[in-house]
Amino acid sequence: MPLYEFRCKQCGTDFEERRSMAESNAPATCPSGHAGAVRLLSVFASVGSTGPGPAPAPSGGACCAGGCCG
Numbered sequence: 001m002p003l004y005e006f007r008c009k010q011c012g013t014d015f016e017e018r019r020s021m022a023e024s025n026a027p028a029t030c031p032s033g034h035a036g037a038v039r040l041l042s043v044f045a046s047v048g049s050t051g052p053g054p055a056p057a058p059s060g061g062a063c064c065a066g067g068c069c070g
Contacts, residue, residue, distance in 0.1 A: 006030070006037040014040070
């Protein structure tokens with residue numbers, strides 16, 4: 001199940017809830033009991049490599065393919 005982030009309009013608390021995608025827009029209640037929290041836009045970033053050590057350098061030729069234009 002996806003994890004959604006919310007912010008309470010009354011107390012400003014940020015919190016997360018796991019819920020189905022079908023319920024993603026359903027109203028949320030903050031941990032303090034305030035109703036009407038708004039869903040935040042989540043930003044996901046994945047950084048890493050397939051094993052220990054530094055990540056491999058990107059390959060490519062032209063600028064639009066990941067090469068260096070400088």
